Amino acid sequence: MLSDDQIGFFKTQGYLIIQGAMDPTRCARVRDLMWQALPPTADLRREDAATHIGPFTEADESTDSRHVRQGQRWLNRFLGVNPEVIDLIYSESICAMAQQLLGGTLRQAVSDGMPMGSYGPAWPGGPVDPALGNQGARGVYCTLPYGNVPRTPDQCHTDGHPFQLGVVGLIDDCPSEGGAFKVWPGSHRLLYPTFRLRYDQPRIPVYPHLPKLTGIVHSPAYLEALAQLDQESVPVECWGSAGDIVFWHHRLAHMAGHNYSADIRQAVLADFWTDALDELRARPVDVDMWQDWSPAVQRSDGSYPDALARHQRLP
Numbered sequence: 001m002l003s004d005d006q007i008g009f010f011k012t013q014g015y016l017i018i019q020g021a022m023d024p025t026r027c028a029r030v031r032d033l034m035w036q037a038l039p040p041t042a043d044l045r046r047e048d049a050a051t052h053i054g055p056f057t058e059a060d061e062s063t064d065s066r067h068v069r070q071g072q073r074w075l076n077r078f079l080g081v082n083p084e085v086i087d088l089i090y091s092e093s094i095c096a097m098a099q100q101l102l103g104g105t106l107r108q109a110v111s112d113g114m115p116m117g118s119y120g121p122a123w124p125g126g127p128v129d130p131a132l133g134n135q136g137a138r139g140v141y142c143t144l145p146y147g148n149v150p151r152t153p154d155q156c157h158t159d160g161h162p163f164q165l166g167v168v169g170l171i172d173d174c175p176s177e178g179g180a181f182k183v184w185p186g187s188h189r190l191l192y193p194t195f196r197l198r199y200d201q202p203r204i205p206v207y208p209h210l211p212k213l214t215g216i217v218h219s220p221a222y223l224e225a226l227a228q229l230d231q232e233s234v235p236v237e238c239w240g241s242a243g244d245i246v247f248w249h250h251r252l253a254h255m256a257g258h259n260y261s262a263d264i265r266q267a268v269l270a271d272f273w274t275d276a277l278d279e280l281r282a283r284p285v286d287v288d289m290w291q292d293w294s295p296a297v298q299r300s301d302g303s304y305p306d307a308l309a310r311h312q313r314l315p
């Protein structure tokens, strides 16, 4: 269970790394499932590390939004409803910690239910909506090593779909600069008031002959704040060992890290929300941003000891 210090850290910084939250044997089993899902004739071969360097070969590419293999990204969303993956990321202990943060009644994932991506992208050429027709986790998301390429700057974003608490769990060891999830500490407090809606955002139709607006409208304040984070703030990289997880607040700026290592970054991504989300998502933001969270989070003064900040790699 989470300590008061950990709850305070999450409230102030918007993320919380928990080492060893998932069983390593079960993580290994999910890695097996990932490899087993590749076509038997794939150029990408588990036993040959030289083939792990991205991008995917043309023969290995897949645009099926339930099992994407494109560029450096390998996203198996079918596995998001696999019972073993659900037992791993929605385990009793992880759900208990999420419950400590969110309070209320957590939405329950459905084993063998409908995976994310079943309806394709949210709009033509757009991203897949993690909240649409998804009865489980988002899935197992891998990033192939980039190989010998010039480095590019970090660029953060927030997720547009309604949920309240995200989790990323490493199912394999991931070194620094190895594609781990990156978070911008404290950015949830900066960004929250720049939205119109508490846990959602307005969308607009996409018209092929009017291509400038693509689905989501952001406020100028949001865009300014995001640019400021990119220019002035140092993200925390959630590298670690198989079994480590990071919880992150819905409005926290984040990105999938660039993978400059020789190993494939393998993680399971999932969302949490309570049965009040439908009631809460369109409410305004001019309130205490924690009023929908657990009494423990509301009571917390957001303080934590220096040792915890160092443990959480706070710059």
Ligand SMILES: [Fe+2]
Binding pocket: 157, 158, 159, 254, 255
């Ligand atoms: Fe994201």
